[in-house]
Each structure stands twice: as C-alpha cells, then as structure tokens.
Amino acid sequence: MTDPILIVGAGQAGIKAAETLRLKGHDGDIILFGDEAFLPYQRPPLSKAYLKGEMDEERLFLRPQAYFETASVELRAKTSVTSIDPAARHITLSNGTRLPYSSLLLATGTRARQIPLEGATLDGVFSLRTMADVAAIRETLSKAENVVILGGGYIGMEFAAVAAGLGKTVTVIEACRRVMERSVAPEISTYFQSLHRAHGVTLRLEQKVERLTGETTVTGVALGDGTQVPADLVLLAVGAVPVTRLAESAGLALGNGITVDAYARTSVPDIYAAGDCTEFPSRRYGRSIRLESVQNAIDQAKIAAGSMLGETTVYDPVPWFWSDQYDTKLQIAGLSSGYDRTELEGAYDEGRFALKYFLGDRLLAVDTVNAPRDHMMARKALAQTEPVGTREAAA
Ligand SMILES: Cc1cc2nc3c(=O)[nH]c(=O)nc-3n(C[C@H](O)[C@H](O)[C@H](O)COP(=O)(O)OP(=O)(O)OC[C@H]3O[C@@H](n4cnc5c(N)ncnc54)[C@H](O)[C@@H]3O)c2cc1C
Missing domain, CATH: 3.30.390.30 (FAD/NAD-linked reductase, C-terminal dimerisation domain)
Structure with a gap:
C-alpha cells in the first residue's frame, strides 16, 4: 500500500489541492491537517460581510462536513504539524504521532505581522486573520466608540469601512503618504481616501505610532507628532508574513516564503507548497513573486496537485484580487x-x-x-x- 498524500494547512490552498487530487482520479489516502478548530473557510469575508454580521458561519466554510466523507478526504482539524523529516519521509504531529507520506504539500499560509510596540498586548488590541480573531473582535467592537486602525492596507481599510458603517469614530494611522500605497497608483489611493473621509473616517498619514496607552485595556494611541488618539479598540493591520517554520526546520530553500518552482515543487523531492506561503518564479513578470490572494491559493494548489500526480503544467498566472469598501x-x-x-x-x-x-x-x-x-x-x-x-x- 502506498503512503498517503499529506497536506499541511486546511485553508484555501489545502482544500483546493485535496479536491483537485480527487478530481484528477487519485484514489489513494489524502489527509488534510489544519491547526484551526473549523472546517476550511474563506478569509476575505472576515473583513467584509462576515465581520458586519451579514454572512453566517456556514457560508464561510469552503466545503460542508459531508464533503469530506463523500470525497474520502480525511480532515484533521485542531491538529498542528510540528516537524518534517524529509530523509525518513514522515511528519510529526504536536501529540508526537509520526505519519509517513508519499507526497507532502505545505499550504501553511501567512500569519498577521506583529510589531514590537509598547502596549500591543493590552486588551482591546487585535489582529485580523482568523475566525477566532473575528469572534474576539466582535465583542469589543460592539461596545467601542473609538476605533483606531494601524495600517492603511486592504484589511485596515476594509475594517475602517465596516467600523464606520457601525457608527464608530474611526481613525486610520498610516506610515506612508497614502493608503494602499504598495499596490495601487496615487489616483486610486486618493479616490479611496476621499471615500473614507466622506464616511467620516479620519486618516492620519505619514504618522509614526509611538505606543499604545492604557493600564490593562487600551485607551489610546500615542503618535510621533505628540498627539494622542483615543481608542477602545485598536486593530493592528500591518501586513502578513508567510508561515515557513516547518519548511525552514526541514531545510527547504526559503526566500520571501517557501521557494517553489513553476510546478509548485520545493527544493526537496516530493515536498510541494502552494498559496500565500510560497515565492514562485513568474515568467509573466520576470521575477519571483509571493502573492496573498484567493486566486493564487486556488490556482497554485491545482498546479501542485497535478505535479504530485506527474503532470508538468507551468504556473504563471495573471494575478487578480479584490477589495470591498462600503x-x-x-x-x-x-x-x-x-x-x-x-x-x-x-x-x-x-x-x-x-x-x-x-x-x-x-x-x-x-x-x-x-x-x-x-x-x-x-x-x-x-x-x-x-x-x-x-x-x-x-x-
Ligand atoms: C481578513 C482578510 C481578508 C482578505 N481579503 C481578500 C480578498 O478580498 N481577496 C483576496 O483575493 N484575498 C483576500 N485575502 C487573502 C486570502 O484569504 C489568502 O490569500 C488565502 O486565504 C490564502 O490561502 P492559503 O491556503 O495559502 O492560506 P490560509 O488560508 O491562511 O490557510 C493556511 C492554514 O494553514 C494552517 N497552518 C499553518 N501551519 C500549520 C501547521 N504547522 N499545522 C497545521 N496547520 C497549519 C493555518 O492555521 C491556516 O488555517 C484576505 C485575507 C484576510 C486575512
């Protein structure tokens, strides 16, 4: 009997890879490991409809529980993979169990970037990446009057739109000259800045945050120019970093993420990677890129699944992305x-x-x-x- 295909990370890329393996006729065992407590779910609504309370949990899930029985994909939720032994071709789980693999896919995604900031561990300070984050945010958000968002990227601006829609006093603090600076032209930033201001959001651009203030719970944000912004809720929306610890400990090549080739193969035989955690060569753009998008998670996972089955399809997408604000x-x-x-x-x-x-x-x-x-x-x-x-x- 051949060893199973193991997939680490039960997110957008992990579930798509499992599904693609079945669609392509793979009939061996597939085990999908996820360290969260839920069925695989989509993250975009976490800063949009789901955060607003306009979408229920069931619709967030990428597949219903029944899918896993029907497709014969074993989902092990609340299970963290702690190490890989490429020479012995097995992984180890947090409870010490070892499992062999025929092929292994790393679809470990990203985590919210944390910054060394005084007061960042106060109550009322959050990041937004998971369903558990939203559960924690919701309670504070319902009571908060003053919401301060550190970071004017997509998640920060979407959160600002939701909070403003709930009638909160919202301030976005951004170190750059304009919001969403890294990905859009000044014209687009200007358009969205006007949109947010029209909804009552205060934008503090080119501002440095000195510290968050408060005893046990956050009460304000002290800025570099000496001003203080009152806050009952602070969202740290300062980007995401690829989750590469497993790959690193197994000796896989890393760049800005897990380095893969155009077939989603890592530097170690029979180990593949897909989604937010990878850096891959883009022939289209003439350089290596790492993308954080649903498009990339889905399309690269399909390529990885095909590669595991011996296909040689090159991954070279036209990246696409969206953001809903108001x-x-x-x-x-x-x-x-x-x-x-x-x-x-x-x-x-x-x-x-x-x-x-x-x-x-x-x-x-x-x-x-x-x-x-x-x-x-x-x-x-x-x-x-x-x-x-x-x-x-x-x-
Ligand atoms: C709030 C928010 C809004 C977004 N909005 C958009 C949008 O509008 N449009 C868009 O295109 N994209 C959006 N994105 C990005 C998009 O959600 C991601 O690009 C996509 O989820 C990436 O999928 P992934 O499978 O690579 O990673 P993830 O979905 O992050 O899944 C990785 C999973 O692996 C688990 N994991 C990691 N390490 C281990 C381990 N050792 N053992 C077990 N499990 C492990 C993680 O806990 C996680 O559950 C948004 C993201 C967020 C957070």
Whole structure:
C-alpha cells in the first residue's frame, strides 16, 4: 500500500489541492491537517460581510462536513504539524504521532505581522486573520466608540469601512503618504481616501505610532507628532508574513516564503507548497513573486496537485484580487509595480472607472472600480500579453 498524500494547512490552498487530487482520479489516502478548530473557510469575508454580521458561519466554510466523507478526504482539524523529516519521509504531529507520506504539500499560509510596540498586548488590541480573531473582535467592537486602525492596507481599510458603517469614530494611522500605497497608483489611493473621509473616517498619514496607552485595556494611541488618539479598540493591520517554520526546520530553500518552482515543487523531492506561503518564479513578470490572494491559493494548489500526480503544467498566472469598501468594489488584475504611466477610462466622479498601468506600451495591470465587466476583460487582455522581458531578450 502506498503512503498517503499529506497536506499541511486546511485553508484555501489545502482544500483546493485535496479536491483537485480527487478530481484528477487519485484514489489513494489524502489527509488534510489544519491547526484551526473549523472546517476550511474563506478569509476575505472576515473583513467584509462576515465581520458586519451579514454572512453566517456556514457560508464561510469552503466545503460542508459531508464533503469530506463523500470525497474520502480525511480532515484533521485542531491538529498542528510540528516537524518534517524529509530523509525518513514522515511528519510529526504536536501529540508526537509520526505519519509517513508519499507526497507532502505545505499550504501553511501567512500569519498577521506583529510589531514590537509598547502596549500591543493590552486588551482591546487585535489582529485580523482568523475566525477566532473575528469572534474576539466582535465583542469589543460592539461596545467601542473609538476605533483606531494601524495600517492603511486592504484589511485596515476594509475594517475602517465596516467600523464606520457601525457608527464608530474611526481613525486610520498610516506610515506612508497614502493608503494602499504598495499596490495601487496615487489616483486610486486618493479616490479611496476621499471615500473614507466622506464616511467620516479620519486618516492620519505619514504618522509614526509611538505606543499604545492604557493600564490593562487600551485607551489610546500615542503618535510621533505628540498627539494622542483615543481608542477602545485598536486593530493592528500591518501586513502578513508567510508561515515557513516547518519548511525552514526541514531545510527547504526559503526566500520571501517557501521557494517553489513553476510546478509548485520545493527544493526537496516530493515536498510541494502552494498559496500565500510560497515565492514562485513568474515568467509573466520576470521575477519571483509571493502573492496573498484567493486566486493564487486556488490556482497554485491545482498546479501542485497535478505535479504530485506527474503532470508538468507551468504556473504563471495573471494575478487578480479584490477589495470591498462600503459599496465600492476595487478589482485588480495584474501587478502594476514598475509602471511608467497610467490611462483612465471612465471618470472618478462617476464612481465607476478603470485605471490602466503601462510600462511603455505594455499593459501591466488594470484597477477597476465598480466595473466588474471591465475587470474580466482586463484579465483576458493581460493573459494575452507577452511576458515582461520577452521583447528585451529578443532585441
Ligand atoms: C481578513 C482578510 C481578508 C482578505 N481579503 C481578500 C480578498 O478580498 N481577496 C483576496 O483575493 N484575498 C483576500 N485575502 C487573502 C486570502 O484569504 C489568502 O490569500 C488565502 O486565504 C490564502 O490561502 P492559503 O491556503 O495559502 O492560506 P490560509 O488560508 O491562511 O490557510 C493556511 C492554514 O494553514 C494552517 N497552518 C499553518 N501551519 C500549520 C501547521 N504547522 N499545522 C497545521 N496547520 C497549519 C493555518 O492555521 C491556516 O488555517 C484576505 C485575507 C484576510 C486575512
């Protein structure tokens, strides 16, 4: 009897890999390990509809319990994998149990970045990554008057929108000059900054946080300019870091995440990785990239499953992503970094537009606001563009 395929991480990538293995006809044992207490679930609603209370738990789950029996995928929730022995080809669980594998997939995702900040362990200070985080946040949020968000990235701005919608006094503190600076053009940041201000959110840009104040519970945020912002709830939304501890201890090559090739293979035979935790070579963008998106988790997991079964399909996606803030949907197709000009289609004041990013005459990415059809068309157009570097190499 062959050893099972083991999948570490029962999130978006882990469940998609298990499902794909079955769809491709693999009939051996598959065991999916997750250290959370729930069925695999989608995270995007945690800062959107689920946080608002507009979506129930059942709809958050990616598959119902019955799926695991029907598909014969063994789900071991509340089970942490603590080490891998690549030479002996087995893993060890937190209770000391060892299990052999024929192939192993690491789909360990990311965790919320923590920063060394005085007061960060006070009651009322949260991160937002898991269902357990939302459960903890909800209770404090329902009673809070003053909500302060450290970090103006997607999760921070989505949280701001929800909190403002609940009638809270909301302040976002951002170290950069503008919100969502790392991924969108100044025009898009300006648009969203105006949107948030129109909903009463205070944006404190280019601000350094000195410390969080309070005895046992947070009461405020002290800023570098000497001002103090009152707070009953502080959300630390300062990014995420790939979960690589297992991979590191097993001696797998690491970069900005677990290094994999275009087939989702790590540097060690029969160990694969997919999703937020990986860095992979993008031929399309001519460099290694790490993505934190549902698109990437799903599509790379499919490739990893195929590779485990002997297929040789290259993973080189057009990345896409979305963010919902109030009634505004931002959709991003492609990666814009390195662009030298933008082109607007539509009008900002109509609340529906597309901003195209170019490098010379090459389309790199398109951000759309409330224009889902344009987003789909952009994904198709980007899929047909030549990889960055192709023309340069031919010249
Ligand atoms: C609040 C929030 C909002 C988001 N919004 C969007 C959005 O609008 N659009 C979008 O495209 N993406 C969004 N994302 C990102 C998206 O959810 C992630 O890219 C996606 O979940 C990645 O899937 P994954 O399977 O790689 O990792 P995860 O979903 O993080 O799953 C990894 C799992 O592995 C478990 N694990 C780790 N180590 C071990 C171990 N040793 N043993 C057992 N289990 C382990 C973790 O606990 C976790 O359950 C959002 C994320 C968050 C947190």
